[in-house]
Amino acid sequence: MTTAPVEKLMGRLAIPSIISMLITALYNMADSFFVGQLNNTSATGAVGVVFSLMAIIQACGFFFGQGSGNAISRLLGQEKTDEAERLAAIGFFSALILGAVIAALGLIFLTPLARLLGSTDTILPYAEEYLRYVLLGAPFMVSSLVLNNLLRFQGNAFYGMLGIGTGAVLNVALDPIFIFAFDMGVGGAAAATALSQLISACILLYCCSRGDNLRIRPRLFRPRFADYALITKGGLPTLFRQGLASASTISLNYMAGIFGGDAAIAAMSVASRVTNIVFSTVIGFGQGFQPVCGFNYGAGLYGRVKRAFRFCVNVSTLILLVGAAVGFIFAPQLIALFGKDEAMIADGTLTLRLHCLGLPFLGWVTSGNMMMQTIGKTAKASFLSMARQGLFFVPLVLGLPYLILWLTDAVEPLVGIQMAQPLADVISFVVSVPMTVGVLRSFKENT
Numbered sequence: 001m002t003t004a005p006v007e008k009l010m011g012r013l014a015i016p017s018i019i020s021m022l023i024t025a026l027y028n029m030a031d032s033f034f035v036g037q038l039n040n041t042s043a044t045g046a047v048g049v050v051f052s053l054m055a056i057i058q059a060c061g062f063f064f065g066q067g068s069g070n071a072i073s074r075l076l077g078q079e080k081t082d083e084a085e086r087l088a089a090i091g092f093f094s095a096l097i098l099g100a101v102i103a104a105l106g107l108i109f110l111t112p113l114a115r116l117l118g119s120t121d122t123i124l125p126y127a128e129e130y131l132r133y134v135l136l137g138a139p140f141m142v143s144s145l146v147l148n149n150l151l152r153f154q155g156n157a158f159y160g161m162l163g164i165g166t167g168a169v170l171n172v173a174l175d176p177i178f179i180f181a182f183d184m185g186v187g188g189a190a191a192a193t194a195l196s197q198l199i200s201a202c203i204l205l206y207c208c209s210r211g212d213n214l215r216i217r218p219r220l221f222r223p224r225f226a227d228y229a230l231i232t233k234g235g236l237p238t239l240f241r242q243g244l245a246s247a248s249t250i251s252l253n254y255m256a257g258i259f260g261g262d263a264a265i266a267a268m269s270v271a272s273r274v275t276n277i278v279f280s281t282v283i284g285f286g287q288g289f290q291p292v293c294g295f296n297y298g299a300g301l302y303g304r305v306k307r308a309f310r311f312c313v314n315v316s317t318l319i320l321l322v323g324a325a326v327g328f329i330f331a332p333q334l335i336a337l338f339g340k341d342e343a344m345i346a347d348g349t350l351t352l353r354l355h356c357l358g359l360p361f362l363g364w365v366t367s368g369n370m371m372m373q374t375i376g377k378t379a380k381a382s383f384l385s386m387a388r389q390g391l392f393f394v395p396l397v398l399g400l401p402y403l404i405l406w407l408t409d410a411v412e413p414l415v416g417i418q419m420a421q422p423l424a425d426v427i428s429f430v431v432s433v434p435m436t437v438g439v440l441r442s443f444k445e446n447t
Helices: 006-036 041-077 081-108 110-116 124-136 138-153 157-181 186-207 225-298 302-329 331-336 342-374 378-407 414-442
Strands: none
Touching: 006 041, 006 138, 006 157, 006 186, 006 225, 006 302, 041 081, 041 110, 041 124, 041 138, 041 186, 041 225, 041 342, 081 110, 081 124, 081 138, 081 225, 110 124, 124 138, 124 186, 138 157, 138 186, 138 225, 157 186, 225 302, 225 331, 225 342, 225 378, 225 414, 302 331, 302 342, 331 342, 342 378, 342 414, 378 414
């Protein structure tokens, strides 16, 4: 971690992380695809509506996984293995308990929750059906994300890829069986996801007992306030980023329902899934950067941290440029994979093309955010995490449609909703550049 060329090291760590992130994105993408074959726009919309809750569940997993993982990478860099193992147990069991609480409360308040997430009257019954199984799988979804992150921050991302990958393959295989063969409809897609998450968590837990990985030992689960403070410091930016992704999705669903109905909700959902595939690749590459950043920052090798950051920005931006070009050119064909409704395809095509315009700016934003989170710059990392999906996107998606209504009758208000994400991406880039440069200049060049 502290001697190998950073480019080669990041490449080795990033490949399994990229695969893991793509697989995580494909979980919901698979559900959207197979539900889309039912040719029911409301059912497709239900998957998009419930995705905001899945983002919250994932936020909890990433909070404990990255929060404990960031600290663990620094502890391992300082050769404090016993303390790292204790923190791993606290992160895992805390997440498992929280997942169970989310499941219990969600099942008790199922209908109000579905409404809160943005269900219309026609989407509601499908959302409830899908939501029920997602909640049952919540503890396993949270714990599998924690285990994946713990393995990754130890430099053993291959094991994480193995567990997450197996679950994804099962999900793709089980979706058509549960939806069509068992005639479970949209609920079958969620049931397949929940079962796949359970199996994935079991595999990841087994992987933690192999080789030189930190063991997850129940007897070490003796949390203290200082432990949660440390986890919060490392995980808060991710919690903000993922949690606000949920808030932005809820806002998007509400506004799309007002100005475009079920077809618009389905279109926004599908377009977001497609761009999320490209963005997940960048997140995965950034996750290959984080352990390198954490180990070398903990060891005081700041020159290697800078070099790794520059490499992360360059590769991420290249990935986003290629993905944006493909998405822009083939937008109609990509949207049509998830349903045949003409209104959904038209709305989704414009949404996807507009989103592609903002994608290339996220290479710098994501790399800077991950660096600051890993080295413990919590306030700055949290601000950047909140900026894109919260501070900028939510006001834009809530305000632009009404601004268009006030200014002109020549443009549909729905266009304002479709423009919100790329505008938020550009503004986030403008804000993040001086913040990240300031942090980089503060490092001492000792290597």
